Amino acid sequence: MAKSSTTQLFLQSPQLGFAPRSITLSSNLTLSHLKLSQTPTLNKSLLDSLYFSFNGRPLPDSTLLSSLPSRSTLLLLLRLRGGGGDGGATGAESRDCYLSMYLSKKPDKVDPNEKRLSKWTTCALSGEPLVHPVVIDRLGNIFNKEPLVESLLKKTLPKAFRHIRGLKDMFPVNLEQIPGAEEYKSETRFQCPISGLEFNGKYPFFALRGCGHVISSKALREVKSSACLVCHKEYSELDKIVINGSEDEVNVLRERMEEERGKVKEKREKKRVGDEKGDVLENGKKESKRFKALDIAPANANKAVYASIFTSSNKGDFKETYSCRSLPLGRN
Ligand SMILES: [Zn+2]
Incomplete structure (x- = not known):
């Protein structure tokens, strides 16, 4: 019963590098189905240039498997087209280029x-x-x-x-x-x-x-x-x-990003240290004086540093910080 609904064939394709293989398919399928089943990863243009040959005769893709004698040996061949004629290229060369071009392409590889x-x-x-x-x-x-x-x-x-x-x-x-x-x-x-x-x-x-x-x-x-x-x-x-x-260029950008972030952080910390000192050392009355001092700070002075000149003048509580250690007023 199985015999009546399936066809067994042998397939060879030296060009595609297929080892001879035995294939059993439903008899109501065509050679086109057979081709697809054997070369699922090929793209359409290459599929179209492949054809089956039986006893030296090319067979159309629409040939029904049931019309072939059972256990026939088919060849899957590549149709050569165009090219040549200039004496520079032989058929063998162009076929090799063509094949390696398509067959080396892995189906799951994304085109770069x-x-x-x-x-x-x-x-x-x-x-x-x-x-x-x-x-x-x-x-x-x-x-x-x-x-x-x-x-x-x-x-x-x-x-x-x-x-x-x-x-x-x-x-x-x-x-x-x-x-x-x-x-x-x-x-x-x-x-x-x-x-x-x-x-x-x-x-x-x-x-x-x-x-x-x-x-x-x-x-x-x-x-x-x-x-x-x-x-x-x-x-x-x-x-x-x-x-x-490129990877190198991105690395440069990454370094620059870290550097810029470091600077922002440093600036913020400086400001925080200055503000904290002000809070600890000043009472309400002096606070207003501090703001007056800030208001007259030179336009290009860092206000936090400028403020620290005044807030650190209490020697008892004075602690050296990065932001004011170099100021002579704080040291004396
Ligand atoms: Zn612009």
């Missing part, structure tokens, strides 16, 4: 080109296409602002983005739209406003932290200026954030 492009056209967090308002973080990742802020508030940021601790760690950027990109469903939708290079990962781009303009490295290199080439706002090297940079 697609991966690169998606990094430059979609939000690093949500994977959605980039739509303004767009922000970058201190490491040059690019996001749609909305999902990033939402994730930040809900504390659901993945580990890779935990360095984003608040709104101060995201900078709005201004991506220049390619005219007509939406209309033509172009894969790349943004470009350098100066050079016109596409924002697709093939060219390095920098975002300027002050104004948010995103400009190709090429344009920044060619037009030597310390002002943004678009809005003419001054920027320093530290304001340049390379977008989707």
Whole structure:
């Protein structure tokens, strides 16, 4: 009974590197099904160039298995097309190129080109296409602002983005739209406003932290200026954030981030030490005097340090701190 509904065949394909194999399939299927069952990982254009041959005769894919003599040996062959004729290439060469090109491609491997492009056209967090308002973080990742802020508030940021601790760690950027990109469903939708290079990962781009303009490295290199080439706002090297940079570039940005955070922390601590001393040492009456002193502080003086000149003059309670140790008034 099983014999009547199935067909047993032998299949060989030296070109595809198949060892001869025995296959039993339902008789009402076609060669097209057989082909798919044996080469599920090949893409369509390669599938289309494969055909079966029996006794030296090519068979159309629509051939029913039931129409073949049982236990036939079929060859799966690659149809050669085009190429050659110039004396430089032989069929064997072109076939090898073709095969290695397709067969070396693992089915689960993401095309590196697609991966690169998606990094430059979609939000690093949500994977959605980039739509303004767009922000970058201190490491040059690019996001749609909305999902990033939402994730930040809900504390659901993945580990890779935990360095984003608040709104101060995201900078709005201004991506220049390619005219007509939406209309033509172009894969790349943004470009350098100066050079016109596409924002697709093939060219390095920098975002300027002050104004948010995103400009190709090429344009920044060619037009030597310390002002943004678009809005003419001054920027320093530290304001340049390379977008989707290499590992080394990201490491530099990370160091810069730690450094800047260290400075902010230091500043805050200095201020705190100054304030605490004031609270401990001053009673209400003197407090008002202290504010007067602060009010006349030189414009460029650090107010906390300036205040400490007055608050540390009580020698009994005086303790050296980082913020006032170098002031002679405190020492004497
Ligand atoms: Zn600008």
